[in-house]
Amino acid sequence: MSQEEIIAEKKKAIFASTLELVRENGFHGTPMSLVAKKAGVAAGTIYHYFESKDALIIALYSYLRGKMAEEMLRDDDQTLDYQTRFFNLWKKHFHYFLRHTDVLYFFEQFVNSPYYERCPEKGNDRCQNIIATFLNEGMEKGFLKQMNGKLMSILVNSSVVTSAKIHLTGKVEITETELQQVAQYVWDGIRNNQGF
Amino acid sequence: MSQEEIIAEKKKAIFASTLELVRENGFHGTPMSLVAKKAGVAAGTIYHYFESKDALIIALYSYLRGKMAEEMLRDDDQTLDYQTRFFNLWKKHFHYFLRHTDVLYFFEQFVNSPYYERCPEKGNDRCQNIIATFLNEGMEKGFLKQMNGKLMSILVNSSVVTSAKIHLTGKVEITETELQQVAQYVWDGIRNNQGF
Amino acid sequence: MSQEEIIAEKKKAIFASTLELVRENGFHGTPMSLVAKKAGVAAGTIYHYFESKDALIIALYSYLRGKMAEEMLRDDDQTLDYQTRFFNLWKKHFHYFLRHTDVLYFFEQFVNSPYYERCPEKGNDRCQNIIATFLNEGMEKGFLKQMNGKLMSILVNSSVVTSAKIHLTGKVEITETELQQVAQYVWDGIRNNQGF
Amino acid sequence: MSQEEIIAEKKKAIFASTLELVRENGFHGTPMSLVAKKAGVAAGTIYHYFESKDALIIALYSYLRGKMAEEMLRDDDQTLDYQTRFFNLWKKHFHYFLRHTDVLYFFEQFVNSPYYERCPEKGNDRCQNIIATFLNEGMEKGFLKQMNGKLMSILVNSSVVTSAKIHLTGKVEITETELQQVAQYVWDGIRNNQGF
DNA sequence: AATGAATGAGGGTTCATTCAT
DNA sequence: CATGAATGAACCCTCATTCAT
Structure with a gap:
């Protein structure tokens, strides 16, 4: 798997984790720590891929559309x-x-x-x-x-x-x-x- | 004004304050402290009328419907x-x-x-x-x-x-x-x- | 019942209420509002008989001793x-x-x-x-x-x-x-x- | 110092802080914010080590026994x-x-x-x-x-x-x-x- | 790049006490 | 005297974010 694919995979994992948690608990009920755990990455890692929680949510929206x-x-x-x-x-x-x-x-x-x-x-x-x-x-x-x-x-x-x-x-x-x-x-x- | 009317007035003030703030900032962006301030009451006062933030939001929904x-x-x-x-x-x-x-x-x-x-x-x-x-x-x-x-x-x-x-x-x-x-x-x- | 006896009765009611609640929930778990309710008086009334929550607790101790x-x-x-x-x-x-x-x-x-x-x-x-x-x-x-x-x-x-x-x-x-x-x-x- | 020892040190610092404060002011008079300050950590940090104030107190008891x-x-x-x-x-x-x-x-x-x-x-x-x-x-x-x-x-x-x-x-x-x-x-x- | 312990501002809520009625 | 609505400081706790490793 190329470096880019690895990154893409990780992003997808974070997206999937976020999607599921938001569905169940809403934005407010979805802490980054949980997103991280469910995605199998460290909390800090998410911030390599997304600037902030807001940015993550918005990116996920675009991705899903x-x-x-x-x-x-x-x-x-x-x-x-x-x-x-x-x-x-x-x-x-x-x-x-x-x-x-x-x-x-x-x-x-x-x-x-x-x-x-x-x-x-x-x-x-x-x-x-x-x-x-x-x-x-x-x-x-x-x-x-x-x-x-x-x-x-x-x-x-x-x-x-x-x-x-x-x-x-x-x-x-x-x-x-x-x-x-x-x-x-x-x-x-x-x-x-x-x-x- | 009767006691009941005073209570009704206060509830309305809290409702109005909540409505406006939620519209601008969403549920999560609407702290009870702000609701109180905008309604002209103390933070604790809200809890005489509503059990919790959730209860307030839900009561407001019913009221507006x-x-x-x-x-x-x-x-x-x-x-x-x-x-x-x-x-x-x-x-x-x-x-x-x-x-x-x-x-x-x-x-x-x-x-x-x-x-x-x-x-x-x-x-x-x-x-x-x-x-x-x-x-x-x-x-x-x-x-x-x-x-x-x-x-x-x-x-x-x-x-x-x-x-x-x-x-x-x-x-x-x-x-x-x-x-x-x-x-x-x-x-x-x-x-x-x-x-x- | 004389005035003094009425006062004594009310104090006793407050004492009894406090005693029971403290036993169940400790000092910290015993709000004055509950003491008042259980004693059948208003919250403010307690403050006619006792200067503060501390004073009430201490008076109760002396009384019981x-x-x-x-x-x-x-x-x-x-x-x-x-x-x-x-x-x-x-x-x-x-x-x-x-x-x-x-x-x-x-x-x-x-x-x-x-x-x-x-x-x-x-x-x-x-x-x-x-x-x-x-x-x-x-x-x-x-x-x-x-x-x-x-x-x-x-x-x-x-x-x-x-x-x-x-x-x-x-x-x-x-x-x-x-x-x-x-x-x-x-x-x-x-x-x-x-x-x- | 190993990672484990660091954790142990921090727990001990929190324990020591709690012990001293409780002794002086009782459980109720010991806010987590003070425990944190005296232990030299942030308030939130305590919650990495103990689930709640109650859990901290109980853990401290066991530790001391x-x-x-x-x-x-x-x-x-x-x-x-x-x-x-x-x-x-x-x-x-x-x-x-x-x-x-x-x-x-x-x-x-x-x-x-x-x-x-x-x-x-x-x-x-x-x-x-x-x-x-x-x-x-x-x-x-x-x-x-x-x-x-x-x-x-x-x-x-x-x-x-x-x-x-x-x-x-x-x-x-x-x-x-x-x-x-x-x-x-x-x-x-x-x-x-x-x-x- | 990845980690996760640490941060600390800010949130919801409680409750001793006051005071207008 | 009695009331209980109102107060607001203070509490416990959460969580987005950072940064040393």
């Missing part, structure tokens, strides 16, 4: 019709959160905390861009209503997050039927239905 | 047609958050923090119930799609919150046009459009 | 022979502590705390005097060894306290046999056995 | 006759307290405080065992009265403690004569004097 974006780009079959691609994308996003519940909780805590203000990618990460690009395409081609792209992408994103949270908290069981209904609700909201 | 619910119930003219009432309600909710931005930020931090787990009203406060009741009525009368009432009310609620946050962060300017569009997006998503 | 002395004086049949009177006295003292375990615990905490230094009756209360007087009589009449009276009375007193504590902590079960043995141990230690 | 036991074992010349050994042991114990008055005060505060209840070695430390063993030997060989060993050892121990406290408070001056008298008092109390 990037990882999610990667996965969302996979398997978008552009030969399919637009509506089908929308449903695919929406559900893929939803299921990503189901598979990575700690990521979801981390995101939600993060964007609703003072950290977010200090985050350079605030609202402009690759993930949001992917959704925005796709929706803009739909507007240009007349499949979707005309609306500020950013606005629409945030609404769509929010619908995914909300649904995943509902499912995970168990407040409402989301079966395949409900899932389809929610996706349909979003689609009905944004699709161009002029003439009806 | 109740206050918002009160306001949402006002002026619902039941003689109007259902769709109009929906748009009215949605916009009223939205504007409430614009007038009370610190409440919005507080809610969002709260529901995405470990506090929420320990909150007895978790997902079952009067505010959610008002929305749910209204939507259920719409489903029964055939104005809306059939969907799990809880699910739908959370989605609608989330659309309001998301819109208000977009507006307040200034990421997208929400003019009256955009506002109408978003409300329409939600309405189109939930309205019964079978036959089209 | 006096009460115990009273009881020890009762039933000392001076017509009996000296040794019998000694055994009677020793056992009476012992049983007093068994009947009033909280008094015993209070005494022991008190005399081993910094409070004791500030106690005017430090080592000179009526209770010690009764014992000392009785022992001096024994020395004068030749029943007991010659020894500094104060020293002997403290040793005897300590034997009673120690025995009672052993019994109450259950470290050693003190049956009537053991009790007799201990009293005998003390008697053999102090009695004039010259000539043997 | 062990130290005292060590010293008591030294120089017990088993070739001497039993009574001489008894007097030697008793006086050695007594003088240990004179040389280490803060230890005596600490012990007495400790065993009469709620801490003692939570102490794992409660009444079963090496020090008590040494005394008990010696007394049991005396009973087996017929030098001492038959009595529950635990009971007798507590009584003897208590006589030492009481004497030392008398001496140190200056209530009674204990000269070599008085010392001999007290040791004799104990010996006369426990020795087998059947036949007289």
Whole structure:
């Protein structure tokens, strides 16, 4: 393993440790000493990789947004019709959160905390861009209503997050039927239905 | 002023102080000493009214949910047609958050923090119930799609919150046009459009 | 009830409350607020009767020493022979502590705390005097060894306290046999056995 | 100095600081901040070595009991006759307290405080065992009265403690004569004097 | 680069005492 | 006299960060 890979591995271990602890106990309930122990490194070591606890949290956010974006780009079959691609994308996003519940909780805590203000990618990460690009395409081609792209992408994103949270908290069981209904609700909201 | 009113006043002062500070600095960045100073009481006094910092935060959440619910119930003219009432309600909710931005930020931090787990009203406060009741009525009368009432009310609620946050962060300017569009997006998503 | 009696009653209630709480939780674990609540008075009221917490504790000590002395004086049949009177006295003292375990615990905490230094009756209360007087009589009449009276009375007193504590902590079960043995141990230690 | 020795040194410094302060001001009058300052460490450092203030106090008790036991074992010349050994042991114990008055005060505060209840070695430390063993030997060989060993050892121990406290408070001056008298008092109390 | 003991400011909380009612 | 809400100093403890090894 190269030197760089070793560093990358260690960073990942610290990220993983942080993610899990924040999910369980929140930012405040996650001391650096615990992060270190769970990551299998010394407390001081973390400070070789990250300037401060804040910097670590923010870096982790960026890292996770990037990882999610990667996965969302996979398997978008552009030969399919637009509506089908929308449903695919929406559900893929939803299921990503189901598979990575700690990521979801981390995101939600993060964007609703003072950290977010200090985050350079605030609202402009690759993930949001992917959704925005796709929706803009739909507007240009007349499949979707005309609306500020950013606005629409945030609404769509929010619908995914909300649904995943509902499912995970168990407040409402989301079966395949409900899932389809929610996706349909979003689609009905944004699709161009002029003439009806 | 009666003894009870004095107590109520003091509780309100503590609530107001907490609300403002949490909005600016988050839960962790809001020491009790500051809450006390801003409320014009001694640190120890807070503990006559609330068992702990956690208890204070949770009580504040309940209090604010109740206050918002009160306001949402006002002026619902039941003689109007259902769709109009929906748009009215949605916009009223939205504007409430614009007038009370610190409440919005507080809610969002709260529901995405470990506090929420320990909150007895978790997902079952009067505010959610008002929305749910209204939507259920719409489903029964055939104005809306059939969907799990809880699910739908959370989605609608989330659309309001998301819109208000977009507006307040200034990421997208929400003019009256955009506002109408978003409300329409939600309405189109939930309205019964079978036959089209 | 006269005014004075009312005051006496209230003082007694405060004393009783303090005694019980100190026994359970120690001085440090006994806040004035709890003393007040258990005594059925307001916190401020205590300060009408006692200058401070320290003063209360010290007054309680004096009060209890006096009460115990009273009881020890009762039933000392001076017509009996000296040794019998000694055994009677020793056992009476012992049983007093068994009947009033909280008094015993209070005494022991008190005399081993910094409070004791500030106690005017430090080592000179009526209770010690009764014992000392009785022992001096024994020395004068030749029943007991010659020894500094104060020293002997403290040793005897300590034997009673120690025995009672052993019994109450259950470290050693003190049956009537053991009790007799201990009293005998003390008697053999102090009695004039010259000539043997 | 090895790492372990450094740790041991630091623990000792904290112990010494605590011992001195508790002696002067009692447990409650001994804040951790002072313990730290007197020990020449930061407040937080203490918590690397002890879980809490309670844990520190309890650990100190165990440590001191062990130290005292060590010293008591030294120089017990088993070739001497039993009574001489008894007097030697008793006086050695007594003088240990004179040389280490803060230890005596600490012990007495400790065993009469709620801490003692939570102490794992409660009444079963090496020090008590040494005394008990010696007394049991005396009973087996017929030098001492038959009595529950635990009971007798507590009584003897208590006589030492009481004497030392008398001496140190200056209530009674204990000269070599008085010392001999007290040791004799104990010996006369426990020795087998059947036949007289 | 890695360690982890040490730091010490700052946090939440308690509680003896006061004083307006 | 009695009340008990209010005070605020002082407590124990945590934890982000540093630095000698």
